Amino acid sequence: MTSRRTRTRILAGAAVLGSVSALVAPVSAAAGSHSERAQGGTVVSVEQAADLTAEEVAGELQGKIDSSQVRYGVTAYRVTYRTTDSRGTPTTASQLVVLPKNGTRHLSTVSWLHGTTVYRKDVASENPKSNDRLAALLFASTGRAVSAPDYVGLGSGEGFHPYGDPQATVAASVDGLRAARTLAHRNGRELKRKVQVSGFSQGGPATMLVGRALQKNGADRYFRLGALAPVSGPYNLSAFEAAAADDKIAKSGIYLAYFVTAWNKMYGLYTSPGDVFRSPYDSKVEGLFDGHHTAGQIVSELPATSKDLFTEDFLNKIRKPDGVLKDKLRPMDNTCDWRPSVPVEIFYGRGDKDVDVSHAAYCADQLTRNGAARRLTDVGDYDHNGSVRQALPQIVRFFDESAKTD
Numbered sequence: 001m002t003s004r005r006t007r008t009r010i011l012a013g014a015a016v017l018g019s020v021s022a023l024v025a026p027v028s029a030a031a032g033s034h035s036e037r038a039q040g041g042t043v044v045s046v047e048q049a050a051d052l053t054a055e056e057v058a059g060e061l062q063g064k065i066d067s068s069q070v071r072y073g074v075t076a077y078r079v080t081y082r083t084t085d086s087r088g089t090p091t092t093a094s095q096l097v098v099l100p101k102n103g104t105r106h107l108s109t110v111s112w113l114h115g116t117t118v119y120r121k122d123v124a125s126e127n128p129k130s131n132d133r134l135a136a137l138l139f140a141s142t143g144r145a146v147s148a149p150d151y152v153g154l155g156s157g158e159g160f161h162p163y164g165d166p167q168a169t170v171a172a173s174v175d176g177l178r179a180a181r182t183l184a185h186r187n188g189r190e191l192k193r194k195v196q197v198s199g200f201s202q203g204g205p206a207t208m209l210v211g212r213a214l215q216k217n218g219a220d221r222y223f224r225l226g227a228l229a230p231v232s233g234p235y236n237l238s239a240f241e242a243a244a245a246d247d248k249i250a251k252s253g254i255y256l257a258y259f260v261t262a263w264n265k266m267y268g269l270y271t272s273p274g275d276v277f278r279s280p281y282d283s284k285v286e287g288l289f290d291g292h293h294t295a296g297q298i299v300s301e302l303p304a305t306s307k308d309l310f311t312e313d314f315l316n317k318i319r320k321p322d323g324v325l326k327d328k329l330r331p332m333d334n335t336c337d338w339r340p341s342v343p344v345e346i347f348y349g350r351g352d353k354d355v356d357v358s359h360a361a362y363c364a365d366q367l368t369r370n371g372a373a374r375r376l377t378d379v380g381d382y383d384h385n386g387s388v389r390q391a392l393p394q395i396v397r398f399f400d401e402s403a404k405t406d
Contacts, residue, residue, distance in 0.1 A: 040171060041178025042082045044092055050076040050128065050137075057141045065134055066393040073101040074140040076133075078125045078156075081179035084171045085152050086162035086266050093172045094155035096124040096133065096148040097180045098140035099187060107145040107184065108403060109191045109223075111173055112136055113199025113206040114148065115232075115388070118258060118298060120161070120291040123150040131200070131385065135392055142396050145184055145191050149176035153291060161291060163262035164202065164237065166209050166331050173210045174219045181222070194226030196399045200388040201355065204233015208335035208363070215341060227402035228340055229395045231347040232387045234355050235363040237332035238321060243356065245306050245318040250353040250384075253309040254298060256318070260310075261289045267324050276314045285309075336363035339370040343402040347377050347394065349387030 052060070052074055058067040076098045083093045100107070114132040117123055124132035125148070136148040152168045153161030162168040181191045195214060199207040207230040213219035234240035241259060244252040260276060263269055273282040281302060288298045303309050310318075321329055344367060348360035360376060367374045379390040 040083050041175040041182070043179050043182045044080040044082060046080075046183060047078045048075065049078045049096060049125065050074070052076075052137070054141060057137050060128075060137055061134055064131075065138055065389050067138075069138070069393055069396050070141040071100075071102070072141050072143060074098050074137055075101060076136070076140075077183060079176075079179050079183055080156060081175055083152065083175040084168070085159060086165040086168040088167065091152060091158045093152050093157040093176070094123075094125045094150045095172075095176045095179065096136050096146070096150075097183050098136045098146040098148070099184060099189060100140045100143050100145070102143050104143065105188070106190050106192055108143070108226075108399075109177065109180070109195045110139045110144045110146045110399070111177055111195050111197045111199075111210060112139065112146055112148040113169075113173060113197070113203030113210065114151070115199075115201030115203050116163075116255070116258065117154055117161075117202075118289060118291070119294045120150075120154045120157075122294070123155045124148040125150050125155045131388060135200075135388070138392055138396065142400075144196075144399075145180060145189070147173075147176045147180035149173050160265060161262065162266055163258060164205075164332060165266055166335075169206045170209050170213045170219065173206065174213060174223070177223050178220065193222060193224045195223050196227045196229070196402065197225070198229040198231065198395050198399075199233070200231045200391075201233060201384065204230035204355075204359075204363075205235055205237070205332060205335040207233070208235070208338075211340060211342075212335075212338050216338065225340070225342050227342050227399055228344045229347065229391075229398055230363070231391045231395070232349060232352055232355050232384060233359060233363070235333075235336050235359045235366075238326075238329045239333075239362075240355065240359070241321075241329075242319050245310070245315040247305045247307055249356070251299075251304055253302060253304050253306045254295075255354075256306050257285055257302065257309060258289055260318075261286050263325070263328065267328050269325060270314070276310060278309060278311060281309055334366070336366040337370065338367075339372045340367070340374075343398070344372060344374040345377055345395075345398045346374060347379055347387070347391040349379050349382035349384070349390065351381040352384045352387055354384035 061067040214225040244256040
């Protein structure tokens, strides 16, 4: 029988719940023109989420992530800012911005992109015990500014989370960087132009999407791409979902249900839940993925296997997608199909049962075909969540090394 502890950590990037740090009163966005207030990245509110010494940061990481690189104390802020959703409609999103207490005015910048999260409060800005909060603390404690967006529809953001939508992912991440720059400036600090981008699981392909937007599409007038370090990502989403349909990955039914319900809201994959989900689950699946249920609650209500949760007809559509599903999957099968002009290191764990190691090789092969230099790094025989905890200290070293070549 699955233990309660196991259930609460069932999804990639899903974090153990914890109490939220004491907050200071919100600070409203600075007054400005209407166009400034409406622009993506405009800060709406700021709350202090944590203020830690270097020793306290090391204590938070203890037993989870190697803390030997911690150098400075940090101050973390929960920032709400303006962005756009999967339809390009204006909305608000939240993020954690962390600044080091190192007295340096000009700071290197890291964008940390989180993995699959079903419960809206299991994100860096809300959950102090989440892997994503710990990742942000680690990067900041090495002297960097960190922008860790919750994405649209998670944290305190409005609406639902458009899981895996490339447009909303890039918008929330780039607008998050702009908001972080504003916050840093208010604190008398300046963010350097080059951004080191890293992310885990869902955040792996997100890292490549954001990197490409910064390098090729000029997504921001100020920020430029500095380095890429994706971890344990499903870079061939069609293959990942097909493997989930065949129950070849851990927690396949839960992953696939999250994907299907989110993509149905965005793209209209089905008319009725009964067309997709077996009874009695057809009456409850959509309600469970509303952002207000924890991973443990979802697991207790749904079977872990796709064959028990979905109709066979629908699983066949996932195995061999066509129409709108095929069209929308294509960009998510090609997040690595470009030529970064910056250092790239792809991290994975050979013990990962959620995202097969073949995805890292797939990404590396796409980069190689485009003439890009890259490193492919096995962090060891660790499971999905274990792989990111092992990778993070190596990413710090990689970013240090990359910065020397600037």
